[in-house]
Amino acid sequence: MGQFPLTLSRFILQKQTFPGGTGELSRILDQVGLVGKLIAQDLRRAGLINILGASGEVNVQGETVKKLDEIANETFLKAFRQSGLACAIASEEMEKPVLLPENWPQAKYMLLFDPLDGSSNTDCNMPLGAIFSVLKCERNDRMPTEDELVRRGTEQVAAGYLFYGSSTMLVYTVGQGVHGFTLEPGIGEYLLSHEQIRLPARGKVYGVNEGNYHKWTSGTKKYVDSLKIQDKATGRPYSVRYSGCLVADVHRILLGGGIYLYPGEVDKPNGKLRLLYEANPLAWIVEQAGGRASTGTMRILDVEAKQLHQRVPLMIGSADDVRDAEQSIQGQT
Ligand code: F6P
Numbered sequence: 001m002g003q004f005p006l007t008l009s010r011f012i013l014q015k016q017t018f019p020g021g022t023g024e025l026s027r028i029l030d031q032v033g034l035v036g037k038l039i040a041q042d043l044r045r046a047g048l049i050n051i052l053g054a055s056g057e058v059n060v061q062g063e064t065v066k067k068l069d070e071i072a073n074e075t076f077l078k079a080f081r082q083s084g085l086a087c088a089i090a091s092e093e094m095e096k097p098v099l100l101p102e103n104w105p106q107a108k109y110m111l112l113f114d115p116l117d118g119s120s121n122t123d124c125n126m127p128l129g130a131i132f133s134v135l136k137c138e139r140n141d142r143m144p145t146e147d148e149l150v151r152r153g154t155e156q157v158a159a160g161y162l163f164y165g166s167s168t169m170l171v172y173t174v175g176q177g178v179h180g181f182t183l184e185p186g187i188g189e190y191l192l193s194h195e196q197i198r199l200p201a202r203g204k205v206y207g208v209n210e211g212n213y214h215k216w217t218s219g220t221k222k223y224v225d226s227l228k229i230q231d232k233a234t235g236r237p238y239s240v241r242y243s244g245c246l247v248a249d250v251h252r253i254l255l256g257g258g259i260y261l262y263p264g265e266v267d268k269p270n271g272k273l274r275l276l277y278e279a280n281p282l283a284w285i286v287e288q289a290g291g292r293a294s295t296g297t298m299r300i301l302d303v304e305a306k307q308l309h310q311r312v313p314l315m316i317g318s319a320d321d322v323r324d325a326e327q328s329i330q331g332q333t
Helices: 008-015 024-044 067-083 119-124 210-215 218-226 246-256 275-288 319-329
Strands: 054-058 064-066 086-091 109-117 128-136 158-164 168-173 178-184 189-194 205-207 259-262 292-294 314-317
Touching: 008 024, 008 178, 008 189, 024 067, 024 109, 024 128, 024 158, 024 168, 024 178, 054 067, 064 067, 064 119, 067 086, 067 109, 067 119, 067 128, 086 275, 109 119, 109 275, 119 128, 128 246, 128 275, 158 246, 158 275, 168 189, 168 246, 168 275, 205 246, 210 218, 218 319, 246 259, 246 275, 246 314, 259 319, 275 292, 275 314, 292 319, 314 319
Parallel strands: 086 109, 205 259
Antiparallel strands: 054 064, 109 128, 128 158, 158 168, 168 178, 178 189, 259 314, 292 314
């Protein structure tokens, strides 16, 4: 008989002990897991219950909102409002954060999330995800203000993602490695399936929206061109894998190595992705697994956060691949 399966809650209790921890952070991860179960259930029947397509709204990023974006956002909001576990919440879908004075002072954490990542995939049954980042309130004498959610990636205390693919997964870090859990639908539990994930130093896969090639800087073009050169010794050409869902693309790279890029463009130097909701949590995950995450010129986790919805160029994955991209972008190769 194989080993008895380890549930998410059990794993956190047994293996992830925090000095001075009160169990609150573990309950936050459990609650994210519950949100994942609820959303996964909606996604499984989405084509049958009239929740596909656009909602008719445009979000703070100027993007068309899908019905499922709204549903996923509401699910996160309700779950955390009611849980009493967070005193402030910010979502990629909402212009302003929601402060929860009713949860203060017992709740000392703040949650930032992208409730449905890759939402252009909703209508064609392709992978989707959600990304989350947890911060700790700096002060205990008063409620945090909106500005206190805008912090550097190095200040995260937990980060992770939900991945709705052929199975539903929850992958997280609290700074003690990266661990992945697969939802066992028969019993409704996340079971440990990927303990202590490590990325190889170099991969054979790149993920980037190459339709944007003509908008890139010469350094980015040069780097992506270099991946297509035939050279057995360096494992090139690399294969392209791009799903349009950041979580799915980074998950592939986390498990097998390689590089995902959403670079800045000549007319849009900060690119598309959001620092606080996407780049910071994924950067911490990838670093914890031995990889690297960069803007092309600096470490993502050191980028100074100035605005809630700030965008940032992202290159993330195997350390050697990201270093090559940085060198090319900085004009050194
Ligand atoms: O953040 C939004 C997102 O949907 C990511 O999940 C994905 O990687 C990216 O945008 C896709 O953007 P594009 O359609 O420009 O390739």
